[in-house]
Amino acid sequence: MEGDFETQTERQxxxxxxxxxxxxxxxxEQDFFGLGGDSMLAxxxxxxxxxxxxxxxxxxxxIDSPVLADLADRIDLxxxxxxxxxxxxx
Amino acid sequence: xxxxxTGLTVSHPLPSLWGGPADxxxxxxxxxxxAAARRGEVAIRDEDRELTYGELTAWTGRIAALLVxxxxxxxxxxxxxxxxxxxIVAAMLATVHIGATYVPLDVGYPVRRLEYMTRDSxxxxxxxxxxxxxFATDVESLRIPPPPEVSTTDRSDLATPRQxxxxxxxxxxxxxxxxxxVPKGVALPHRCxxxxxxxxxxxxxxxxxxxxxxxxxxxxxxxxxxxxxxxGGGTLVIMPEPLRRDPIALLDWLADNRIERLFLPYVALNxxxxxxxxxxxLDGLALREVxxxxxxxxxxxxxxxxxxxxxxxxxxxxxGQSESAMVTAHTLSGSPENWPTLxxxxxxxxxxxxxxxxxxxxESAVGELLVAGLPLSAGYLNLPDLNxxxxxxxxxxxxxxxxxxxxxxxxxxxxxxIHYVGRADNEVKIRGVRVNPLEVDACLLEQPGVTEAVCVxxxxxxxxxxxxxxxxxxGGEGALDSVRAMAALTELLPSQSVPISITVLPEIPHTPSxxxxxxxxxxxxxxxxxxxxxxPVA
Numbered sequence: 262m263e264g265d266f267e268t269q270t271e272r273q274x275x276x277x278x279x280x281x282x283x284x285x286x287x288x289x290e291q292d293f294f295g296l297g298g299d300s301m302l303a304x305x306x307x308x309x310x311x312x313x314x315x316x317x318x319x320x321x322x323x324i325d326s327p328v329l330a331d332l333a334d335r336i337d338l339x340x341x342x343x344x345x346x347x348x349x350x351x
Numbered sequence: 352x353x354x355x356x357t358g359l360t361v362s363h364p365l366p367s368l369w370g371g372p373a374d375x376x377x378x379x380x381x382x383x384x385x386a387a388a389r390r391g392e393v394a395i396r397d398e399d400r401e402l403t404y405g406e407l408t409a410w411t412g413r414i415a416a417l418l419v420x421x422x423x424x425x426x427x428x429x430x431x432x433x434x435x436x437x438x439i440v441a442a443m444l445a446t447v448h449i450g451a452t453y454v455p456l457d458v459g460y461p462v463r464r465l466e467y468m469t470r471d472s473x474x475x476x477x478x479x480x481x482x483x484x485x486f487a488t489d490v491e492s493l494r495i496p497p498p499p500e501v502s503t504t505d506r507s508d509l510a511t512p513r514q515x516x517x518x519x520x521x522x523x524x525x526x527x528x529x530x531x532x533v534p535k536g537v538a539l540p541h542r543c544x545x546x547x548x549x550x551x552x553x554x555x556x557x558x559x560x561x562x563x564x565x566x567x568x569x570x571x572x573x574x575x576x577x578x579x580x581x582x583g584g585g586t587l588v589i590m591p592e593p594l595r596r597d598p599i600a601l602l603d604w605l606a607d608n609r610i611e612r613l614f615l616p617y618v619a620l621n622x623x624x625x626x627x628x629x630x631x632x633l634d635g636l637a638l639r640e641v642x643x644x645x646x647x648x649x650x651x652x653x654x655x656x657x658x659x660x661x662x663x664x665x666x667x668x669x670x671g672q673s674e675s676a677m678v679t680a681h682t683l684s685g686s687p688e689n690w691p692t693l694x695x696x697x698x699x700x701x702x703x704x705x706x707x708x709x710x711x712x713x714e715s716a717v718g719e720l721l722v723a724g725l726p727l728s729a730g731y732l733n734l735p736d737l738n739x740x741x742x743x744x745x746x747x748x749x750x751x752x753x754x755x756x757x758x759x760x761x762x763x764x765x766x767x768x769i770h771y772v773g774r775a776d777n778e779v780k781i782r783g784v785r786v787n788p789l790e791v792d793a794c795l796l797e798q799p800g801v802t803e804a805v806c807v808x809x810x811x812x813x814x815x816x817x818x819x820x821x822x823x824x825x826g827g828e829g830a831l832d833s834v835r836a837m838a839a840l841t842e843l844l845p846s847q848s849v850p851i852s853i854t855v856l857p858e859i860p861h862t863p864s865x866x867x868x869x870x871x872x873x874x875x876x877x878x879x880x881x882x883x884x885x886x887p888v889a
Contacts, residue, residue, distance in 0.1 A: 300597075319600040324596060
């Protein structure tokens with residue numbers, strides 16, 4: 262996907278959002294719920310993120326960090342932590 | 352068929368189903384007997400406390416004494432506000448115990464709506480749990496007192512005052528979305544709720560199931576969870592609020608709390624089964640029964656898969672509305688592969704008669720569902736015209752009923768069960784909650800510059816229905832302050848009624864008869880979403 266993404270995680274996450282929200286383009290500063298996301302669509306995004314990055318996020322994480330770049334940061338943080346210490350909570 | 356001269360009477364014979372006779376006991380007497388028999392067993396649990404039936408009885412008695420001390424008695428209305436909790440349950444029980452009527456005020460609702468509901472209900476006192484209410488009222492507000500210390504040897508019971516058990520005495524008043532821009536309140540009497548509680552107690556796989564309290568305070572299913580469980584001697588476990596939007600965390604919570612019975616709207620079941628499909632194992636779940644209400648069930652592959660993996664868990668479909676609580680039910684058991692994709696809403700509860708008033712004479716089994724018998728409530732508060740239109744007289748049926756409630760639901764009667772077809776009006780379900788888009792239209796029209804407004808449901812995909820609004824504005828697109836308009840709606844409407852976007856159109860399409868063409872508006876807004884336009888207001 263085209264865009265001013267700063268990390269690979271942002272780009273990959275944007276593709277998941279676009280797929281779930283049925284949008285052509287998603288920007289890194291955009292808010293999931295502002296784009297028309299609801300709890301059901303949020304569930305789909307989080308399930309996909311859990312599968313791809315092998316992290317134990319719940320929907321709460323997306324509700325707390327609805328901006329794409331912020332959520333990507335939290336994923337990177339958890340993936341990094343997971344590599345060091347799987348028991349660590351974000 | 353409705354007689355056009357009055358528009359209000361219905362003649363027989365029409366297709367109907369009868370649930371058989373019923374003589375339900377007063378739920379307060381059932382509660383008292385259950386509490387006496389299970390004094391030491393856990394009745395209710397929330398994040399703050401766990402109470403036995405003995406402790407809950409003592410707490411109810413303390414709150415009842417406080418109300419009586421303030422001069423509250425039979426027929427008075429008691430508004431109660433807070434977040435879902437054991438305290439709200441105890442305060443509701445205390446209110447009903449003294450013959451007063453409970454008015455739930457969910458703190459999640461907009462302040463102006465809560466103020467309206469308090470005023471319209473004629474509440475004499477406001478009880479609250481947690482922090483002081485953020486809304487203004489003319490009535491005294493009192494904090495719900497904490498549960499008293501009870502010694503395990505204390506055998507005192509709470510005797511039920513006889514005057515609290517009259518069949519016509521209202522137990523609660525709840526509000527639903529109206530078409531005029533303000534919510535409408537309806538009062539539900541003992542005969543209706545006693546019948547619902549007795550039916551729930553005797554029709555679950557066990558009367559004393561460990562049950563999640565999932566439903567928000569302001570909805571009728573809340574009473575089914577609470578009264579159905581406590582009358583049956585089960586344990587009610589109050590779910591933490593954030594889990595309502597988080598099916599992934601909810602699955603863990605259901606397992607950790609060994610929940611056996613769950614009441615869900617369809618959208619929540621859809622979310623839960625979607626989350627479950629990604630889980631390696633469901634072995635931790637203790638679910639025996641899922642009760643689905645609020646909206647037509649669609650047996651998706653994820654729903655079938657969920658119940659196949661939860662061997663032995665039944666799926667019940669419950670149908671009713673705020674005006675009548677429970678009306679019909681249907682149980683799906685056996686192999687989920689054999690469940691119909693669109694299961695029926697079932698057959699009437701004991702004491703309930705349902706009548707189908709055909710919309711088209713050529714097809715007598717399809718029409719508006721009319722409800723008679725025990726579920727019939729006393730009507731809307733302070734809305735005589737609406738009562739005249741919706742609570743109508745009929746020729747006496749074979750089972751002795753001459754008054755019915757017009758549900759506005761279109762149904763088909765086939766093989767002695769009722770199938771849901773659709774709505775006779777514009778009402779929609781958003782996240783399982785009734786929303787009248789005309790109420791949203793009315794609120795939008797109050798915003799500066801708005802000349803026409805149409806709010807419609809859009810489905811981005813199955814199970815994800817959301818409201819979006821289109822308006823025309825004096826002076827064109829730039830003339831609408833959408834952020835301000837959205838903020839104004841948030842002050843007036845509960846969250847499920849607030850559209851996620853307001854789009855200014857050059858004009859609203861109209862049908863040949865001159866009415867707004869709601870389908871065309873929905874199509875326009877859906878197309879704009881796909882093209883990335885009409886982005887919601889942040």
